[in-house]
Amino acid sequence: MDATRCVNCTQPMQLVALAGHYGRGVDVDMCGPCRLVWFDNLESVNLNGPGTLQLLRAIDAQRGELLNALGGTDLPCPRCTARLKVVRDLVSHGPVGRLECPRGHGALQTFSQLLAEKGLVRPLFRPEVEQLQRSPATGLVFHCVNCGAEFDPRVREACSFCGSPRLVLDLQRILHALDRQTGVVDSSVGGPPRQVQFTCMHCGGAIDAARERRCSHCAMPIAVTDVAEVLRLIEPYAAKIESGEAAPAHRAVEVAEVSDGRPHLLPMGLERNPLGPPWWVYAFCAVVAAGAGLALVRCVPLV
Ligand SMILES: [Zn+2]
Ligand SMILES: [Zn+2]
Ligand SMILES: [Zn+2]
Ligand SMILES: [Zn+2]
Known part of the structure; x- marks a missing residue:
């Protein structure tokens, strides 16, 4: 397949694979000189650690190249040439925009919009x-x-x-x-x-x-x-x-969290349930039960 052409400068874009959680990665096309990223999918991918590292390295690799400022927002979809429309999403520090194909072919973002969408x-x-x-x-x-x-x-x-x-x-x-x-x-x-x-x-x-x-x-x-x-x-x-x-x-903290939902240092089964009654309640119950048992044995006539 031919490389996707950047809709801002018409030059071929660079294909970059980013790893995501649960094996769900994403291939994106990047144009360094325009600082643009094209996604062939409208669904946002949750990048994992290696994916985040790949994204930072890809952005760093495009540094220093000749830059074409984004030619406004009136740009065509690289797949169907329909005009891309402006869409705004709310992230932790406010709205972040991107351009989307009205026919759902994908979305275009600047490097900083992508970093903002990922909360970086x-x-x-x-x-x-x-x-x-x-x-x-x-x-x-x-x-x-x-x-x-x-x-x-x-x-x-x-x-x-x-x-x-x-x-x-x-x-x-x-x-x-x-x-x-x-x-x-x-x-x-x-x-x-x-x-x-x-x-x-x-x-x-x-x-x-x-x-x-x-x-x-x-x-x-x-x-x-x-x-x-x-x-x-x-x-x-x-x-x-x-x-x-x-x-x-x-890993030790993770294993403990998976085992009972919270980190702890005691081996499984030895630690006390924090929501349960204190030890003396169990001791008191044991004494009462023993006393009742003894009384019962004495009351029942031996045959
Ligand atoms: Zn470009
Ligand atoms: Zn700038
Ligand atoms: Zn399209
Ligand atoms: Zn300082």
Whole structure:
């Protein structure tokens, strides 16, 4: 089958396979220069850890290529040429748009819309913007998550080049999405933590992203716009994420949760049911039962 052609620049798109939960993956067509993704399906796929890693790598691989700004929303479906229609979905931080074929052939999204739909980006919080306005880090550079163009987040709410809103990668959510099955990125179970130095966007201070989720100098959450930065933190764990191999401590917690619905450290059967009566109720009942039994034996005439 011929490669799908990008409806914005007419160049062939790159086919990328993304792994999903329960073996339900999805093949998408990506155009790097336009930062667009085409799905041959309107159903959203729940990406698993390896699928999320594949998506981040694919987005990073398209970085630096010549960029064609999205030519408006008046674009044809690559399958039937019908005009795509704008559809808005509500995600954790507000509505996210995409273009859909009216005949159901599929949907077109920008990279940042796809990241937003998967919950992997967040808007800059108001205190963060205020902090940047008050005392910006020297040499503050803010890049658009979608196209990589530079813009000033203190005065603009969206990228003037591609129109993508003022978003940053949500490191916490990304690590959770990658780590759900394996627990290898979680330093509490994945062995000795490494040092991964990030520069705080807000104050310019150093952050150890392998241990800290906030800047210890200005208390602002880690804000990154470059997927390559996030990959720098994740790549050492990539082989384990891809194999789906769980860290021993993570597996132990999972087994316990599957066994009785909650994590615990006692062997099965030895732990007390938290909703049951305390031990002395059982002891009291045993004494009463023994007494009643004795009385009964005494009352019944022996034959
Ligand atoms: Zn294109
Ligand atoms: Zn169509
Ligand atoms: Zn942009
Ligand atoms: Zn800081």
